[in-house]
Amino acid sequence: MDGMSLLTITVLAVFVGFEVVSKVSSTLHTPLMSGANAIHGIILVGAIIVAGQATDPWVLTVALLAVVLATANLVGGFVVTDRMLHMFHARKDAARPAAGDKAAGK
Template sequence: MDGMSLLTITVLAVFVGFEVVSKVSSTLHTPLMSGANAIHGIILVGAIIVAGQAADPWVLAIALLAVVLATANLVGGFVVTDRMLHMFHGRKDVARSASAKAESK
């Protein structure tokens, strides 16, 4: 593959990833975070493939930038998902403590 083809694949991967993720409404963002993380993982794999096949230094630089940004996006999504799950876990603990206090009285 030549450099222009690799650059085209990288740009299309970034565009498709942005369009798909931006279509998620804010009310559904947290419940659908795992699906978005899967999309980010696909983008990361595409960026790694492009970086691995890059022959020109400027294509390699852009592909490596895509790898870094996709990795940050993927990790950030998992961090948000983890925080969300801890929030739901905290609500169950509060409900259990309140019911335990009510039963002891």
């Protein structure tokens, strides 16, 4: 494939990805994020394999950049998932009455 075809596929994938993700409700976001983190982990392993087998300095540079970006994406996904889970956890705690409130008849 030539460069223009690859660029066209990338741009179309970005648009489709944006449309799909923007339609997801907040309730489903956390499970989908966990699945995306698993995919990013596979991408990271692939980038490490490519970097380990690279003989050309240009390929090694691009592969190392892919490792750095995949790592940042993977860690960022887990951070966002963790923050969202804490938001739901705080909501459950606020909805429950405290143990002392039940005993006092409040």
